[in-house]
Amino acid sequence: MPIPQGSPAVDRTLLRDDVYRRLRDAIVDGTFRPGEQLKDGELAEWLGVSRTPVREALLRLGASGLVVALPGRSTTVSAIDIQVVRDAKDVVAAMHELAVRQVTGRLSAQDVGRMRDANRRFAAAVASGDVSAALDADEELHRIPVAALGNQALEAVIERFDPLIRRAERLRFGVDGRVSVGRHEQLIDLIEAGDAEGAAAVAFDIWHSLAVDEDPEAEA
Numbered sequence: 254m255p256i257p258q259g260s261p262a263v264d265r266t267l268l269r270d271d272v273y274r275r276l277r278d279a280i281v282d283g284t285f286r287p288g289e290q291l292k293d294g295e296l297a298e299w300l301g302v303s304r305t306p307v308r309e310a311l312l313r314l315g316a317s318g319l320v321v322a323l324p325g326r327s328t329t330v331s332a333i334d335i336q337v338v339r340d341a342k343d344v345v346a347a348m349h350e351l352a353v354r355q356v357t358g359r360l361s362a363q364d365v366g367r368m369r370d371a372n373r374r375f376a377a378a379v380a381s382g383d384v385s386a387a388l389d390a391d392e393e394l395h396r397i398p399v400a401a402l403g404n405q406a407l408e409a410v411i412e413r414f415d416p417l418i419r420r421a422e423r424l425r426f427g428v429d430g431r432v433s434v435g436r437h438e439q440l441i442d443l444i445e446a447g448d449a450e451g452a453a454a455v456a457f458d459i460w461h462s463l464a465v466d467e468d469p470e471a472e473a
Contacts, residue, residue: 272302273310280319280330281419282385287332291320317416333420338465341414346460348411349395354453356401357444365445368397372437379430384423387430391422394437398444398456418463433459 276296279285293311297304311328314320318337322328371394378386399408436459443452 269306269309272300272306273313275300276307276310276314277317277319277416277419278385278388280314281388281416281423285330287330289330290327291329292327314416317413319416335465338417338420341417342460342463342465344414345411345418346457348407349399349460350453350457352399352402352404352407353440353444353456354449355404356398357449357452358447360398360401360444364397364401365441368394368437368441368444371397372434372441375430375437376434379434384430388419388422391433391437395456418460418465422463 276285276291285291291311293304293307296307296311300307311320311322315322315328318341319331320328321331371390375387375390375394378384378390399411436455440452440455440459443455
């Protein structure tokens with residue numbers, strides 16, 4: 254596995270979650286391609302951390318299905334299985350629908366404001382063609398209702414299956430992210446109005462309508 258060039262090393266005090274997100278995003282954005290071997294030593298050197306958080310991150314990525322680790326052999330980036338992605342999409346859509354339904358009417362004005370701010374940054378990223386920044390802003394926006402609910406089981410399900418569909422999200426945001434800006438606004442407006450059923454329906458549709466019939470690696 255050649256170490257990617259031009260990626261700045263991160264602080265050695267980096268939290269495990271940050272290492273996980275960096276590796277997850279490198280798989281999602283195609284830095285590491287399906288079938289590519291991942292060596293913890295080289296990854297640790299790339300990120301500027303010890304091997305321990307890298308190994309822990311690879312275990313989490315294995316549970317999510319983004320990498321395949323064979324005992325006594327190498328860890329490789331998994332191939333894209335469209336049916337698996339479809340299944341994950343259905344599960345994640347249901348979890349976000351549940352979270353939004355239960356927190357609508359209970360989210361603070363500050364939380365709603367944070368969602369609007371995230372969507373403004375999402376819109377700016379889409380307009381500039383920065384798909385990675387759009388993904389980050391989208392993740393932040395949808396995480397707010399989930400965090401407000403505080404259901405650890407629901408959060409665990411999303412954490413496990415969300416990485417599989419982020420490649421489909423890249424395809425959407427790279428092709429027609431402006432539609433998502435409007436759907437986000439609709440979701441936030443319904444939450445602010447206290448329309449739990451309407452907001453839940455929009456939350457479900459945002460995730461369930463992700464196109465996974467095409468190979469996300471073929472994006473422009």
